[in-house]
Amino acid sequence: MLVVIFSCVISVVNFGGFYYQYNYPKWVVFDSFCILLVIYAIRSLPSIKLNVIGFAIGFLALYMLITLAWAPNIFESALFICRFLAFTLSIYILISSFSKEKLLSVMTDSVFYASIVFSAATIYERYWLGNAYSSSNFSPIGFVNYLGHVLNIWIPILVLSIYNKRKSLPHLLLGLISLAFLMHLLVESNTRGTILGLLFAEIIVICVILLKTKKVPIKYFSISAAFLGAVVSYSAIDELGFSKLETQLKLIQSLDTGRDKLFLNTIDMIKDNPYGVGVNNFEYIHQKYAKAGTEESSPYITELSILRTPYNILLKFYSELGFIGGSLFLVIFGLVFIQALHNLLKGDYIDAWIFMAVFSLYFHSMFSSVFLTPVSLFFSILLFSFLLSRRGFFIKSAVSFRIEPVFLCLPLVIFLGYLSTLKTVSGNLTSTGYRIGDTDKVQSALDMNPHDYFAALRLFDLYLIKERNAEQALKSLEHAIKLYPYNLYMLIRAAEASAQLGLNNKAEMYKARALAINPNNTQALSVNTGGKLRE
Incomplete structure (x- = not known):
């Protein structure tokens, strides 16, 4: 129940006392959730056992700490390290504390109720209050692409939730209404990474199931069918003139991302900094390599905008942590994906929907800041927890290492709590002070x-x-x-x-x-x- 409450709150919470009213309060919710889980681990887990992924995460975190020696902004580096450890440790705690059946229930219920609360909040803000919206405040999640980050997970898991409880009429109706609204928002936002990721994932799953069973798996066409329905309904509404902000939607849909130039400039940055520029410090160094004022310029390098990430999770880690840290992350990243594929090949319909979410998330992370925003990170904890608990890790470790929870968890609680509070209070004072x-x-x-x-x-x-x-x-x-x-x-x-x-x-x-x-x-x-x- 507590996880469901957190999932609903993080999906809609925002507060005007910050420069960007969405991310700050959502990070507070994310940090609070992780801190509570870690405190629970101190009291409940006898030990923390490291396997192959655990060792890779440990070495990666150690290298992150080393890069503090040359990172321009060590505060942002330290906060990122704490959140990275909190994210990975939260996954371990959930896997160690609950059965896979319970984790499935927690994940599907969290997505189900969060999507309903989110849909209700969006409808209330847009159509009851009549609030104008743009790319920066597209939904209660915030920026238009941030919604796409979350829909990578929500749409497949919501379909799974509807299917599992299809005999409950209220659950079925609420789920279908929520799914229809989310698909409509996806079409409206034109978040290409999410759309393509979900459709490609569906194609892969259909092909795998077809090869395994020699039958056409009709139920796995649900995402493309829902998407097609959303396109048709959205087009009909638009033709009838009911679209409130047609001009704003056209602006959203015509955004020129310049990702190709950004990727090339980031590769130059990696070549020039083989050990990385410091964890979570891409933003502070990239302008040196952005080729501002030329045709090859990275996007968002202006007086009124900033470029926080390279819009590719692998390039982020390689640019900030160099070849050593980037390769360690690639190993972890790849092992989790292989686990999802392994489950798909060996498992049933549940594994198919989980694979769709994982594939869509991974695909979108190659073109956006997926895994770097609080809501997508929160639901990734639930997704990866169930994924890794589903059939056991496909690599059987010959060596393992045990750590007393208090030695790892207590410092993490203290540092994450302190840094998160400091950033939140400082951000609030800056915003409110400047405003008046x-x-x-x-x-x-x-x-x-x-x-x-x-x-x-x-x-x-x-x-x-x-x-x-x-x-x-x-x-x-x-x-x-x-x-x-x-x-x-x-x-x-x-x-x-x-x-x-x-x-x-x-x-x-x-x-x-x-x-x-x-x-x-x-x-x-x-x-x-x-x-x-x-x-």
């Missing part, structure tokens, strides 16, 4: 978390515009640049601020750093022509 123009509040956020570059950047604006203190503004901006050394627009603003203060040598230094990233940037080239700071 309270410089002291934003300064306290930076004092609390000196690795919050966004707080330092907000302080720059407040000191410059509200306080009229250009010297303190430059100091705050330089603090942000230490954490974000290749941010083109921070460097340009620092050059302008230095020029205004008569610090010509410093202005030239920042100008040179900006031009090294983009030699043709007109703002950087014109810094010394008057030296007036933009406001």
